[in-house]
Structures are given as structure tokens and as C-alpha cells.
Amino acid sequence: xxxxxxxxxxxxxxxxxxxxxxxxxxxxxxxxxxxxxxxxxxxxxxxxxxxxxxxxxxxxxxxxxxxxxxxxxxxxxxxxxxxxxxxxxxxxxxxxxxxxxxxxxxxxxxxxxxxxxxxxxxxxxxxxxxxxxxxxxxxxxxxxxxxxxxxxxxxxxxxxxxxxxxxxxxxxxxxxxxxxxxxxxxxxxxxxxxxxxxxxxxxxxxxxxxxxxxxxxxxxxxxxxxxxxxxxxxxxxxxxxxxxxxxxxxxxxxxxxxxxxxxxxxxxxxxxxxxxxxxxxxxxxxxxxxxxxxxxxxxxxxxxxxxxxxxxxxxxxxxxxxxxxxxxxxxxxxxxxxxxxxxxxxxxxxxxxxxxxxxxxxxxxxxxxxxxxxxxxxxxxxxxxxxxxxxxxxxxxxxxxxxxxxxxxxxxxxxxxxxxxxxxxxxxxxxxxxxxxxxxxxxxxxxxxxxxxxxxxxxxxxxxxxxxxxxxxxxxxxxxxxxxxxxxxxxxxxxxxxxxxxxxxxxxxxxxxxxxxxxxxxxxxxxxxxxxxxxxxxxxxxxxxxxxxxxxxxxxxxxxxxxxxxxxxxxxxxxxxxxxxxxxxxxxxxxxxxxxxxxxxxxxxxxxxxxxxxxxxxxxxxxxxxxxxxxxxxxxxxxxxxxxxxxxxxxxxxxxxxxxxxxxxxxxxxxxxxxxxx
Numbered sequence: 001x002x003x004x005x006x007x008x009x010x011x012x013x014x015x016x017x018x019x020x021x022x023x024x025x026x027x028x029x030x031x032x033x034x035x036x037x038x039x040x041x042x043x044x045x046x047x048x049x050x051x052x053x054x055x056x057x058x059x060x061x062x063x064x065x066x067x068x069x070x071x072x073x074x075x076x077x078x079x080x081x082x083x084x085x086x087x088x089x090x091x092x093x094x095x096x097x098x099x100x101x102x103x104x105x106x107x108x109x110x111x112x113x114x115x116x117x118x119x120x121x122x123x124x125x126x127x128x129x130x131x132x133x134x135x136x137x138x139x140x141x142x143x144x145x146x147x148x149x150x151x152x153x154x155x156x157x158x159x160x161x162x163x164x165x166x167x168x169x170x171x172x173x174x175x176x177x178x179x180x181x182x183x184x185x186x187x188x189x190x191x192x193x194x195x196x197x198x199x200x201x202x203x204x205x206x207x208x209x210x211x212x213x214x215x216x217x218x219x220x221x222x223x224x225x226x227x228x229x230x231x232x233x234x235x236x237x238x239x240x241x242x243x244x245x246x247x248x249x250x251x252x253x254x255x256x257x258x259x260x261x262x263x264x265x266x267x268x269x270x271x272x273x274x275x276x277x278x279x280x281x282x283x284x285x286x287x288x289x290x291x292x293x294x295x296x297x298x299x300x301x302x303x304x305x306x307x308x309x310x311x312x313x314x315x316x317x318x319x320x321x322x323x324x325x326x327x328x329x330x331x332x333x334x335x336x337x338x339x340x341x342x343x344x345x346x347x348x349x350x351x352x353x354x355x356x357x358x359x360x361x362x363x364x365x366x367x368x369x370x371x372x373x374x375x376x377x378x379x380x381x382x383x384x385x386x387x388x389x390x391x392x393x394x395x396x397x398x399x400x401x402x403x404x405x406x407x408x409x410x411x412x413x414x415x416x417x418x419x420x421x422x423x424x425x426x427x428x429x430x431x432x433x434x435x436x437x438x439x440x441x442x443x444x445x446x447x448x449x450x451x452x453x454x455x456x457x458x459x460x461x462x463x464x465x466x467x468x469x470x471x472x473x474x475x476x477x478x479x480x481x482x483x484x485x486x487x488x489x490x491x492x493x494x495x496x497x498x499x500x501x502x503x504x505x506x507x508x509x510x511x512x513x514x515x516x517x518x519x520x521x522x523x524x525x526x527x528x529x530x531x532x533x534x535x536x537x538x539x540x541x542x543x544x545x546x547x548x549x550x551x552x553x554x555x556x557x558x559x560x561x562x563x564x565x566x567x568x569x570x571x572x573x574x575x576x577x578x579x580x581x582x583x584x585x586x587x588x589x590x591x592x593x594x595x596x597x598x599x600x601x602x603x604x605x606x607x608x609x610x611x612x613x614x615x616x617x618x619x620x621x622x623x624x625x626x627x628x629x630x631x632x633x634x635x636x637x638x639x640x641x642x643x644x645x646x647x648x649x650x651x652x653x654x655x656x657x658x659x660x661x662x663x664x665x666x667x668x669x670x671x672x673x674x675x676x677x678x
Contacts, residue, residue: 002516034058034073040112043071043120052188059123062107069107070124074117092119094163094189102154104174104187124185126177129238130170137245138276143182144242145282145312147173149305150184151235156301158189159228165189166226168234169215170241213254213261214247218292221258222487223494229294232304236289243282244272248290255495262484266290285311293480538664545662556619560585581608584616593620593627629660640668645676 002011003026005019012019012026019026034045035058043060049070050057060071092109099105109119129147133139139147151173158165165172167188174185213221217233220226241247248267249260266287269276285307291297298304584599597620604613636651652669655661661669 039071039073039116039118040110043069045071060120062120067107068123069120070122071118071120089117094158095119095121097161098154098157098163098189100154100157102150102184102186103157104185121187124174124176124187126175128171129173129175129184129242132175133170133241133245137242138273139242141243141278141282142312144239145308147175147182147184147242148235148239149308151186151238152232152301152305152308154184154186155228155231155235156305159231159301163189164226164228165231165234166220167212167215168231168238169212170238171212173238213257214250216258216261217294218262219294221261222491227294228301229297229299232298232301233290233294235304236286240266240269240286240290243278244269244276246272248272259488262292262488279311281311534667541663560588580606581613588616588620591623593624596620625658626660629655629658632658633660633662633665636665636672637668640672643675645672648672649676 003014003016004011005022005024005026007022007024008019010019010021016026018024033048034056035047037045039045039060042063044063046059046061046068048056049059052072055072055074058071058073060069061067062069089109092106095104095106096109104124105122107120107122109117111117151168155165155168165186168186172186172188174187176183176185215234215237217226217230220230237247249257249264251257251260269278269283269286288307289297289304298307580599580603584596584603587593587596587599597617600608600613600617600620604610632651632655636648636655639645639648639651649669649672652661652665652672655665656669
């Protein structure tokens with residue numbers, strides 16, 4: 001497979017090691033498992049623990065401080081795109097600037113010699129929110145609100161520093177347990193955009209949709225600029241899913257799901273799960289947080305968090321009645337007198353002798369429309385007092401003075417005249433009361449009619465105002481729908497153009513792939529022929545080596561035979577040395593070279609031919625070296641088969657130092673060295 005330069009992205013044959021233009025080490029786009037490898041001479045990769053859209057996450061150990069970390073490596077196919085490399089570095093820079101306790105902590109990031117981009121962060125122990133939702137949903141309202149509040153605190157810090165997450169979802173929220181309490185960690189700012197700095201150049205350009213369809217905001221689905229309210233929309237979707245067990249919009253295809261975010265109203269929580277019970281304040285909160293227009297949502301993470309807390313505080317049931325302030329003593333008296341006059345009963349005593357404390361309590365409910373105004377009541381009270389005074393003076397004309405004796409009537413006529421006067425006064429009084437009651441009733445009805453007219457006009461004005469607002473809202477809704485339809489049409493055309501471009505690129509890629517496969521097949525055929533020729537050469541050399549080995553063994557056997565014969569001749573002359581020599585030769589025949597060396601040394605001490613003994617000892621040592629070298633070659637070949645390049649190199653180099661490394665093993669040593677460097 002062809003290699004490429006991670007700087008200029010030019011392609012080169014697989015046999016080339018560096019770029020001829022800038023000297024950068026070439027890399028292969030083929031992805032490999034890094035488990036067991038040492039990365040950048042700083043981290044030992046222990047195991048793979050996850051995979052994302054841009055890279056693979058491993059568990060690793062940092063050499064210097066023996067710390068276990070999570071190590072994320074950019075995937076090889078993504079490295080070929082320069083904008084993806086810049087986006088990866090933006091991710092590392094974005095996370096490094098955040099220190100909120102609900103945001104994952106970044107330790108380090110860098111690039112290896114062969115072009116692998118990586119960064120390390122704290123290794124979290126717990127579970128993702130998506131897994132918790134699958135196991136426990138729907139979550140209790142307070143618990144879900146607590147998680148959402150913690151995420152909002154993390155987003156507040158990020159938004160304050162001009163960083164947008166852009167892919168908030170349950171898979172990127174990690175639930176850990178700290179001090180016996182659950183806590184949220186926001187992870188994977190992998191497609192974050194630094195807003196307002198030198199990097200405002202479109203690493204992620206407007207019109208490029210990045211994220212997960214179920215959690216995309218309407219503006220992201222349309223390819224419009226993303227704002228902090230977009231992250232808060234995604235967070236509201238996550239809160240909705242925690243409360244109901246499913247996201248609000250989830251269609252058959254990603255495109256339909258994005259259209260639902262743009263066009264469809266948010267379904268009630270109970271439509272997803274009949275067992276869901278949340279307060280109305282929470283429904284109202286979600287309704288605003290999931291508005292289609294970003295300007296109608298919560299503008300900041302702080303506003304989102306505070307509104308969510310108020311919604312949770314509003315879950316307490318409000319009292320059914322409201323206490324009203326008590327009425328004054330004067331109002332109590334006035335209301336009592338008004339009711340007495342309206343009932344048509346006899347006139348009470350004058351106001352001067354009525355004690356307010358002796359009045360009964362006011363009625364529990366008195367309709368305002370039936371109560372005369374304060375001015376009318378005081379006027380009627382004054383009129384009643386005046387009429388009462390006149391009536392008393394007419395009824396008792398003698399009060400306070402003494403008439404002359406000749407002016408007084410006789411005792412027989414006085415009771416009759418007084419009775420007639422009292423009857424006339426009573427009739428006049430009754431007529432006056434009836435007239436006063438009629439006038440008071442007329443005043444009351446006129447006041448009620450005036451108030452009713454005012455209420456009617458106010459109601460008409462209110463309805464007219466509501467009709468005007470409804471008309472404005474209807475026009476605004478029509479304008480919004482027209483705008484959405486226009487944007488949808490533009491999005492459709494853009495999608496068609498994108499698909500056409502993708503089809504063209506796919507066709508070109510297919511042709512390039514076919515050409516690449518043909519080239520690989522040609523190279524593979526050449527490699528196969530070269531391999532066959534190499535094997536034939538190795539077989540020829542092996543045959544020559546076998547024959548040479550047989551000749552060497554025959555020569556050694558001859559020499560051993562001569563040594564035996566010489567030993568026999570010396571045995572008759574010297575005795576003990578010949579016996580030691582025979583024992584050494586027998587040990588050599590049984591390939592027990594260590595024992596043979598011991599016997600030969602004993603024979604030399606006993607007076608045997610020193611030159612011959614030294615030659616036999618050298619032969620034993622040489623055979624021991626060959627045996628050891630053969631064992632090392634076998635170990636190296638086993639390590640080569642298991643792709644343990646470092647171990648393979650160690651065994652082959654040891655055999656090479658001993659001077660007994662076959663040609664085939666030497667070729668494998670070169671391969672191991674090349675693979676270990678890669």
C-alpha cells in the first residue's frame with residue numbers, strides 16, 4: 001500500500017521511508033492496533049477502550065510519573081485531510097483551556113515521528129449517560145435536572161472562552177461517582193470551534209453539518225452559524241431524553257430527523273412514555289429551551305441553569321385560596337348600612353349613637369358591582385340623619401320647652417291629636433323611606449350599568465388587542481414558514497449538489513481504487529516471482545550448506561576415528577591419558593560436548609598430546625556455539641512469526657555475533673529491523 005507525507009500529503013511507493021521534499025517520515029494510511037506499543041517514547045499503550053468518529057481511545061501508562069491515562073489517537077484516514085488535522089489540534093487546544101470540574105481534564109498532546117496525532121486526558125471510571133438512559137430511563141426529575149445543571153456549568157465556562165461543543169449528546173456525557181454523589185463530566189470537544197480568535201477562519205465552515213442528527217439544533221441542521229444557544233438546545237434534547245427515555249425527534253433516516261428539528265413541534269413527554277409525570281413548570285421550561293428560533297431560547301448557559309432551577313422550585317403545589325387584607329371599621333359600617341337600606345327594613349338609629357364595635361362582621365364575599373360608591377353612601381347617610389332629626393322635632397314639639405297653661409289642650413282631646421300626628425308622621429316617614437330606597441336603587445343600578453359598560457369596553461379592547469397580536473403572530477408565522485421553506489429549498493438544492501459531488505468523487509475514487517488494485521496486483525505478482533526466486537536461491541544455498549555440512553561431518557568422523565586409533569595406540573603406552581581421551585571422544589559422539597571437554601582437559605593433565613587435545617576442545621566449543629546459535633535462530637523465527645520485532649532482532653543479532661546466522665535468518669533480521677523502526 002502506498003505511503004504519504006503528513007505535511008505535503010503527496011503519495012510515494014511503499015519502499016520509500018522519507019519525503020524527498022521536506023524529509024518527513026512517510027506514513028501508511030492503514031490503521032493498526034497500538035496495544036503493546038510504546039508511543040512517542042513516552043506512553044505504553046495497555047489496551048483499546050473505545051472508538052469515536054475521529055479516533056481511537058486507548059488506556060495507557062505515562063512513563064515519567066507512572067500515571068494511567070486515556071490516550072486518544074487520530075485515525076489514519078482522517079490524517080489525510082489537512083482540515084481534519086487542524087480540527088484535531090483545535091480540539092486539544094480547546095480542552096486544554098478548560099478547568100471546570102464537570103469538564104474532562106487534558107494532560108498532554110503531540111505528534112509522533114510517523115505522523116500519529118494524539119492527546120492524553122484523565123481516565124474516567126463510570127458509565128456514559130447513554131448507557132444509564134438505556135438501563136434506568138425515565139430518570140427521576142430532580143436527578144435529571146441535576147445532571148443538566150452540571151452540564152450547563154461546564155458549557156458556561158466553555159462559552160465564556162469562546163468555545164462551542166457542537167456535538168453534545170449522552171455518549172459525550174460521562175457519569176462518575178465522587179464522594180458518594182453522582183457527577184457529570186463533559187467529554188469530546190472534538191469538533192469545537194474557537195470563536196473570535198485567530199482561529200476564526202473556518203476550521204469547521206458555515207454550511208458544513210457536524211454533529212449527531214438526534215441532537216442537532218435547527219440552525220445546525222440548516223448549516224447556519226452555530227451560537228451558544230445551539231449547545232443549550234442539544235442539552236435540552238438530552239434532558240428530554242432523560243425524562244422520557246427517548247429523544248423527541250427520531251426518524252428513519254438522518255435527513256428526516258434533521259427536518260423534524262427544523263419543522264415539527266416538540267411532542268409532549270407523555271407521547272414518548274405514558275409513565276412520565278413531570279410538573280407543568282418543567283414542560284414550560286422545555287418548550288422554551290427547544291424553540292426553533294435561537295433568539296427565543298435561553299441566550300446563555302447561566303440563564304438556562306437559573307431557569308431550570310426555578311422550574312424545579314415551582315414544582316411545589318400553590319395554595320387554592322389567597323388571603324385578602326381586612327376591611328376598615330368605616331367600610332364595615334358602610335357596607336352594613338347599605339345592606340340595611342337595600343333590604344327595605346326600618347331605619348336604624350342615627351349614626352351618632354351607633355358604636356362601630358357593636359356592628360356585626362362584614363359578609364365573607366361582597367360583589368364590588370353591588371356596593372355603592374363611597375361618595376353616594378356618605379350622602380345618603382347625611383340625608384338620613386337630617387330626616388331623622390326633623391322627624392323627632394315634629395313628633396316631639398314640646399321637647400326642651402314648656403307651653404303656657406292656656407295654650408295646652410284639654411285632657412280629653414290631647415291623646416287623639418297626638419295619635420293622629422304620629423300616624424301622619426309615620427306615613428310621611430314611610431313614603432320618604434320608600435323614595436330614598438328607590439333613589440338608592442336607581443343610583444346603584446346606574447353605577448352597576450356604568451361599571452358593566454366599562455368592563456364590556458375593556459373586554460372588547462382586550463379582544464381587539466388579542467386579535468391584533470394573533471394576526472401579527474399569524475403573519476410572523478407565515479413569514480417564518482416561508483423563510484423555512486426557502487431555507488429548506490436551499491438546503492435541498494445544496495444536498496442534491498452535495499450528493500452529485502459525492503457521486504462524482506465516489507466515481508473518481510472507484511476508478512482510482514481499481515487502478516490502485518491493478519497496480520497492487522502487478523506489484524504482488526512481481527513480489528511473488530521475486531519471492532519464488534529468493535526461495536529457490538535459499539533452497540540452492542541450503543542444499544550446498546547441507547552438502548558442506550555432510551562433508552564436514554564426514555571429515556570430523558574421520559578425524560575422530562583417527563583420534564580413536566591414536567588413542568588406542570597410546571593406551572597401550574600411557575594407560576590413563578588414553579582412557580580419558582576415549583571417554584572424551586565417546587562424549588563427543590553422544591554430543592555431550594561439556595563432558596567431552598572435561599575428559600579432554602583431564603587427558604591433557606595426564607600427559608596426552610596437548611595440540612590434539614586443544615583441537616578437540618576447540619571442536620567441542622565450536623559445536624556448542626553452533627548449537628546455541630541454532631537455538632537463538634529458532635527463537636528469533638518464532639518471535640518473527642508472532643510479530644514481536646524487538647525480541648526477533650535480539651535473538652538474530654546474538655546468533656549473528658556468534659557467526660552462525662543462516663541467509664534466510666539474515667533476511668528476516670532486516671525485515672524485523674524495518675518493522676521495528678516503523
